[in-house]
Amino acid sequence: MRLLPLAGSLDRPVRWVAVSELEDPTPFLEGGELVLTTGMRLTADFRPYVGRLVERGVAGLGFAVGLTHEKVPEELVEAAAAAGLPLLEVPRETPFIAIGKTVSELLAAERYEELSRAFAAQGRLTRAALRPEGTHALIDRLAREVEGWAALLGESGEVEHATPDARLDTVVPVLDRLRRASRDGHPAERPLSSVALSSPGEHVIVQPIGGVSRRIRGFFAVGAPHPFSPVAHTVINAAGSLLTLALEQGRTLVAAERGVRSAVLALLLAGEIEQARAALAPLGGRLPDEPFTVLAADVETLEPLEPHTFTSGGIALVGEVPALLDGPVGASSPVLYGELGSGIDQAARALESARKAGAGTVSFAELAGQGLLALLDPAAASAFASAMLAPLHEYGSRADLIESLRAYLTANGHWDAAAQRLGVHRHTLRYRMKRVSELLGRDLDDPGVRAELWIALNSSGPGSRRSSRS
Structure with a gap:
């Protein structure tokens, strides 16, 4: 020819x-x-x-x-x-057929060469993924394979690792589009797809990283000054598979570690301190020295503490309370391991108060400074008050009896002071207190009974302190 x-x-x-x-x-x-x-x-x-x-x-x-x-x-x-x-x-x-055969053989040889180069590149990517740097080394290797740049981004678009010449300004609009696609529709109906951008001297592919749940859990971007060849596309897809695998393995490892820490917490609550230390050691973790503080919060709030101290679910044991965590946190008073159950209860009560107040970190000591009633569960205290004072509420002149009882307890059982507060004769007050004692079936001279009645009066009713604050 x-x-x-x-x-x-x-x-x-x-x-x-x-x-x-x-x-x-x-x-x-x-x-x-x-x-x-x-x-x-x-x-x-x-x-x-x-x-x-x-x-x-x-x-x-x-x-x-x-x-x-x-x-x-x-x-x-x-x-x-x-x-x-x-x-x-x-x-x-x-003959034309000879030309056809020659072209077919050349195409087959070219395809074989492409497959060989793609297979070799996949091997290099896999070896990079197995290095201690893991996904970071994989991103660096990917950039070299496509003769361009590459970047790994988190689920919210934050840059986790990128080669020095990465053009991330072109990636941000694509991430917004992919995240919107991830939120729309049923997960089983929306395929995870990549987005390709081309402009003079710049070609970019942004691909989501999804696990078995098909939820987007991150992204990676790759760019080059030249169009991507078929081999390059194969290499990019292989990198996406390796990144997804690494992500799933990482999540499985995190789940396993959290399971171990949950078992460690159970051992601590059972008083098996040394066994707990031994179970935690393979994870490279350690328990804080005594005394320590128990923190209670949402799991996501305590995640930043996982590499630094012992956490399990929504519980963390710390030597010092961190200055700032993103979310409401309850902190116990300093406790020993033998008091861990009490510390968890204190932290949970403080967390409930932090959530109601919209505060950051609330300590149990702050609640204790607000008095005994601040430490009680409002619903439980109200139920207790209703049950205890029910005979007085059902009595016809209950207002006289309840207010007389409040004045009597406020005056610490002194008849003259209580009667003067009510504006009645002390004999009238004695009669009323005798009636209260009969209706309640309680001895008002008993200090324990007085304490229970005082809590009941301040936890329920129009004149209660709890009501006046709400």
Whole structure:
């Protein structure tokens, strides 16, 4: 074969060979073919024929000589040159089938080379993923494989690792689009897809990283100044699979470690301190020295503490209370391991107060400073008060009895002071207190009974302190 003078661009990839004698073979072409013809049906005006081939995107035209035409028509040469279509002269002794076989063999060899290069690149990516740096080393290797840059980003778009020349300014709008796609629709119905961006001198692919739940758990981006080859696309997809695998393995490891810490907490509550230390040691963790403070909060709030101290679920044991955590936190008073159960209860009560107040960290000591009633569960205290004072509420002149009881307890059992507060004679007050004692079936001279009645009066009713604060 001979390439005729004035041939067009020769950098077009040949994807297949098509033999056709039609005046318009384009309906049967996909683009990228080397079209072979003897020209038996072509007229003197070759420009429409060449124009249709160029518009379809064929790679070139092979014209056989020695059959219908002794040589390639000059009009065809001029039309091909004007349209930039490569034109080959095919001698009679060269059968079209031989050209087809040669192109097929070259395509097969090219494909094999691509697969070999892709397989080798996947091996290098896998070895990088197994290094101590893990996903960071994988991102660095990916950048070298595509001769560009790469970056690993978290679920919210925060940069976890990136090569120095990463163009992350182009990635931010894509992340917003992918996150919106992740939130819309049923998880089983939305495929995790990548987004490709192309501009002069910059080609970028952003791909989400999802686990078995199909929820997007992160992203990675890769860019290069040149278009990505088929090998590069294969390598990028392989990197996505390795990153997903690393993410799932990491989540499985975290779940296993949290299971161990939950068992350690159970041992601590059972008083098995040394066994708890031994169980925690393989994780590289240690228990704080005594005395320590128990923190209670949402699991997400305590996550930043996991690498530094013992945590289990929504509980953390710390030597010092951290200055700032993102969310409401309850802190116990300093406790020993033998008092861990009490410390957890204190922290839980402080957490409830922090949530109600919209505060950051609330300590149990602060609650204790607000008095005994601040330490009681409001619902439990109210139920206790209702049950204890029910006989007085059911009595006809209950207001006199309840207010008299309040004045009597406020005066610490002194008849004259309590009667003066009520504006009644002390004998009237004695009668009322005798009636209260009979209705309640309690001895008002008992200090324990007085304490219970005082709590009940201040936990329920229009005149209670708890009500006056709410």
